[in-house]
Amino acid sequence: MKLNLTLWGFIKKELSQTLRDPRMRTMLFVAPVMQMTLFGYALSTEVRNLRLAGVYQPSDAYARSLETRLYASGLFKPAKIGDSDPYQAVYSGKADAVFVVPPEGLKASMARGQGQIQLLVDATNSTRAQSVENYFNAVMNDQLKDLKIIPADQPHLALSVRMLYNPAMETSYFMVPGVLAMLLVLVTMTLTSSSITREKEMGTFETLIAAPVEKWEIIVGKTLPYVLIGVADIPIVMLFATQIFHVPIRGPLWQLGLGGLVFVCAGVGIGTLISTVAKNQQQAMMAGFLVVFPAQMLSGLMYPLENMPKSIVWISYFNPLKYFVTIMRSVTLKGGDPVVFWMNLWPMALIAAFAILFAFRRFHQRLN
Numbered sequence: 600m601k602l603n604l605t606l607w608g609f610i611k612k613e614l615s616q617t618l619r620d621p622r623m624r625t626m627l628f629v630a631p632v633m634q635m636t637l638f639g640y641a642l643s644t645e646v647r648n649l650r651l652a653g654v655y656q657p658s659d660a661y662a663r664s665l666e667t668r669l670y671a672s673g674l675f676k677p678a679k680i681g682d683s684d685p686y687q688a689v690y691s692g693k694a695d696a697v698f699v700v701p702p703e704g705l706k707a708s709m710a711r712g713q714g715q716i717q718l719l720v721d722a723t724n725s726t727r728a729q730s731v732e733n734y735f736n737a738v739m740n741d742q743l744k745d746l747k748i749i750p751a752d753q754p755h756l757a758l759s760v761r762m763l764y765n766p767a768m769e770t771s772y773f774m775v776p777g778v779l780a781m782l783l784v785l786v787t788m789t790l791t792s793s794s795i796t797r798e799k800e801m802g803t804f805e806t807l808i809a810a811p812v813e814k815w816e817i818i819v820g821k822t823l824p825y826v827l828i829g830v831a832d833i834p835i836v837m838l839f840a841t842q843i844f845h846v847p848i849r850g851p852l853w854q855l856g857l858g859g860l861v862f863v864c865a866g867v868g869i870g871t872l873i874s875t876v877a878k879n880q881q882q883a884m885m886a887g888f889l890v891v892f893p894a895q896m897l898s899g900l901m902y903p904l905e906n907m908p909k910s911i912v913w914i915s916y917f918n919p920l921k922y923f924v925t926i927m928r929s930v931t932l933k934g935g936d937p938v939v940f941w942m943n944l945w946p947m948a949l950i951a952a953f954a955i956l957f958a959f960r961r962f963h964q965r966l967n
Contacts, residue, residue, distance in 0.1 A: 646730040648905040650678035650693070654685050655700035662700045665742050674734045689721045689763055692929075692939055696720045696731045705756075714756040722762035723932045724773045727903065732760050764932040771844040776927035777900040779836045780862070780920055784891055787829040787863050791870030792883040795821055795962075800879050818962050822867050829863035830856075850935020854926065858940070861948050862923040868954030875961035894920045922947040 651669060655662035669675045678694035685697040699717040701708045708714045718735055722728035736758055743756055765772050798821075833856070840846040848855070869890065877883040896902060897912075898920040904912050915921045922943040929939045 646727050646734075646903060646906070647674055648903075649675045649727075649731055649734070650695045650905075651675040651731075651735075652678040652680045652685075652688060652694045652697045653700070654697060656702065656704055659700060659704045659706075661705040665705070665739065666698075668742050669735065669738050672734070672738050674738070685719055686763070689719050690933060691936055692721075692925075694721075695727070696735070698735065709756055715759055716756065717759045717761065719761050719763060722765040722768060723928050724903075725765060725768040725770050728762055728765070728768065732758075769845075772846055772932060773928070775840045775844050775846045776931050777898070777924050779833070779840065780898075780923050780927060781895060781900065782836060783829050783832060783859070783863060783923075784866055784894065784920060786832055787825050787866030788870035788873070788891065789884070789887050790828070791822060791825045791867050792873040792877065792887055793880050794825070795871065795874035796877050796880045796883040818959055822871055825867050825870070826860075826863055829866065830860055833859040846931055848931055849933065850930035854935045854940050855930050858923060858926040858930075858944060858947070861944060861951050862919055865919040865947060865951035865954055868951055868956075868958050871958035871962060872954055875958060894918050897921065898924050900924055916946070917950065919947045919950045 653662060653666040655666075670677060678688070678697075680688035680693050680697070683691070683693065685699055688694045688697055697719045699719070701715065705714065705716075716739070718732065720728045720731050739756065739758060762768065837846075837848070837855070841848060870887070873883055873886045873890065877886055893914075897904070897907075897915040897918050899915075900920070904915055904921070907915075925943045926940055926947075929935055929943075933939070
């Protein structure tokens with residue numbers, strides 16, 4: 600077969616342009632291997648390490664034995680709630696579930712044939728909540744079989760489960776706030792990085808530098824519009840979420856607005872930082888993907904962070920998406936606990952400030 604020299608010339612040209620830049624070679628070949636290795640160890644759909652606490656009398660040996668067995672199963676880990684009210688412990692996020700034993704004790708209540716444990720479960724994530732109930736029930740039944748403390752003709756110990764914040768177990772209540780956060784990432788980070796690199800490709804970047812304007816005016820003028828677009832998207836998407844998916848908003852709107860503003864600023868700052876590194880839109884898009892994909896995976900949006908190894912999960916503390924998703928779910932489903940809000944807002948604000956300052960510094964150097 601005769602070789603098409605024209606076609607071969609186009610292929611050589613495109614490959615040469617793409618691969619001659621060391622940064623592009625790193626994005627194409629090194630970064631995918633690193634991400635595959637990272638997420639192969641980190642991501643798991645199995646629900647484990649559920650934070651569980653028990654409320655019972657210190658003298659209740661049977662309840663203490665059940666709690667020990669729950670932790671020994673490897674499915675649960677102790678939640679430090681102190682003297683908090685069981686409901687408040689779940690509301691504040693200190694525990695995924697709390698089981699409450701009757702004050703008279705587990706043995707005495709079962710002897711009367713009225714043995715019952717109440718299990719309070721954070722049902723914001725319906726799949727996770729269902730796993731808590733199934734795991735607890737299975738371990739409790741195994742404990743009863745081994746102890747043999749009640750005759751066969753008496754009723755078994757009953758488990759009364761109370762699903763908090765999402766009793767209907769609607770998956771959309773959990774997913775829609777996270778999807779909103781991802782949309783804001785795409786709008787702010789991707790558009791910002793592409794806009795500035797497009798100026799470089801079109802040759803208008805030099806025109807901006809030569810124009811009789813201050814450098815800070817160029818920087819703010821190129822970034823502020825995307826902050827405004829991102830903030831404007833929040834009420835639009837939330838209106839759609841409440842009307843179409845019936846997602847509730849139980850917390851104050853100011854928390855939603857302030858958290859969204861800080862998150863948008865972080866996204867714009869990271870997008871601007873990418874634009875100072877990338878030479879063209881192709882590199883900006885690749886770099887944006889290499890940032891957005893890990894941010895999504897390490898945010899708790901789809902995969903529980905509790906399942907990830909400690910050697911990897913620490914990366915999520917530098918991820919603004921993790922904090923904003925937590926704020927969104929707290930405001931929509933839990934009523935916006937002030938402690939949860941501020942404990943997630945300040946790290947996100949710190950990340951936003953660092954990203955903006957570092958990006959503006961690099962951008963100012965490019966202008967010079």
